[in-house]
Amino acid sequence: MPHDGHDHTDPPDDLTLRVKALESLLVEKGLVDTAALDVVIETYEHKIGPKNGAKVVARAWVNPKFMAVIKEDCSTVIDQEFGYKGRQGEHIMAVENTPDVHNVVVCTLCSCYPWTVLGLPPVWYKSAPFRSKVVQDPRGALAEFGTTIADDKEIRVWDSTSEMRYLVIPERPAGTEGWSEDQLRALVTRNSMIGVEEAKSPETDL
Amino acid sequence: MNGPHDLGGQHGLGPINPEPEAQEPVFHEDWERRTFALTLTCGMLGQWNIDEGRYARERQHPVDYLSNTYYENWLAGLETLLVEKGLVTAEELLTGVAEGKAEGYRVPDVDATRKILASGGPTRIQSDLKPSFSVGDKVRVINQNPLTHTRAPRYTRNHTGTIEFGHGVHVFADANAHGRHEGVHLYAVRFEADxxxxxxxxxxxxxxxxxxPHLEPV
Known part of the structure; x- marks a missing residue:
């Protein structure tokens, strides 16, 4: 078991015991292959994450044709170009931030999120405070991330109620003219692809 | 159902309190990691679909749903489905002792698991079904209060919006959660803040x- 910061002389807590008991019951009944559990964990803990999405955004910033295509059907083209496909990424559409529009994504009903490009969602995305607040008060919600959106900019909130998944393409930061996709990728954060922050600025964040 | 999961527009739930992105691990506790993996692998047994999975979590008592952490809700949903679908008995869940091997299930091995993760579960259906609405149409969300699963959030009910675009025919989640696999047109609808x-x-x-089925013409 990986070290998780707990003193190993502590007795395990109730949840640890409950999940261990369930896992051993399912293994004993022959309903679960433990090697398959490891595949699932390895995939989402180490292989799939927001680095995937950052590659998609960087390409969209340098390639207007690619940007146009991913706003219609992102899933097909990112499978072709990057091999990103699978669960919770079957039907992705990109939504582009512009000088007039800022997009932010939520799932008010559960935790729907584009796994193939962003990995598993952070705790705050799955929790009641963000899910309840951002649809009614997006500026207030974004302020909790230190993000201020100009009053004259329209904030569009995308509530992921179906199996469609939305990926925000943040605005390309100023001062990055001539940058390569590899250089640009470093400016793209997970939070900027959910829409709660802007992309990093080369002047202030790098 | 008008459950505790339907959170859009609720007040008083506290600050968002985001953990800094660079410091947040994928899982905070090992039991979360195991619960996540058990939920996905048990789902691959094909005994329930994603909407039944969501409905199992949101049917909990509202006090439990809101006081649980995220993966506690997953764990509760998984336990509910395992018993309801007859994969384990309530007694086995309570004691942790298997009464016997489960027979007749195809348990994915490592290769099958990789394939299932990579293929996902597309919900778009090729269909000749004609859409009832076009881009720009005004629509109102029906005023419904079903005891069953619905993906029409409460804050939209009886409100008027505009069809922004059509997504084509998709599996209808509200029916799928109750074992009925039906394809109907899905739309992105824009609602103004006021x-x-x-x-x-x-x-x-x-x-x-x-x-x-959530929409009526205006």
Whole structure:
């Protein structure tokens, strides 16, 4: 078991015991292959994450044709170009931030999120405070991330109620003219692809 | 159902309190990691679909749903489905002792698991079904209060929006959660902030994906 910061002389807590008991019951009944559990964990803990999405955004910033295509059907083209496909990424559409529009994504009903490009969602995305607040008060919600959106900019909130998944393409930061996709990728954060922050600025964040 | 999961527009739930992105691990506790993996692998046994999975979590008592952490809700949902679908008995769950091997299930091995993760579960259906609505049409969300699963959030009910675009025919989640696999047209509907929240609304438009049975013409 990986070290998780707990003193190993502590007795395990109730949840640890409950999940261990369930896992051993399912293994004993022959309903679960433990090697398959490891595949699932390895995939989402180490292989799939927001680095995937950052590659998609960087390409969209340098390639207007690619940007146009991913706003219609992102899933097909990112499978072709990057091999990103699978669960919770079957039907992705990109939504582009512009000088007039800022997009932010939520799932008010559960935790729907584009796994193939962003990995598993952070705790705050799955929790009641963000899910309840951002649809009614997006500026207030974004302020909790230190993000201020100009009053004259329209904030569009995308509530992921179906199996469609939305990926925000943040605005390309100023001062990055001539940058390569590899250089640009470093400016793209997970939070900027959910829409709660802007992309990093080369002047202030790098 | 008008459950505790339907959170859009609720107040008093506290600060968002985001953990800094660079410091947040994928899992915070080992039991979360195991619960996540058990939920996915048990789902691959094919005994329930994603909407039944969601419905199992949101059927919990509202006090439990809201006081649980995220993966506690997953764990509760998984236990519910395992018993309801007859994969384990309530007694086995309580004692942790298997009464016997489960027979007749195809348990994915490592290769099958990789394939299932990579293929996902597309919900778009090729269909000749004609859409009832076009881009730009005004629609109203029906006023419904089903005891069953619905993906039409409460804050949209009886409110008027505009069809922003059609997504084609998709599996209808509200029926799928109860074992009925039906394809209907799905749309992104734009609701203006003042329509949803009143004249004092400070926000912007909200886009919600809704299926044709949720909508009526205006």
């Amino acid at each position: 329509e949803l929240w009143g004249e004092e609304a400070a926000g912007g438009p909200v886009y919600v994906d809704l299926w044709e």
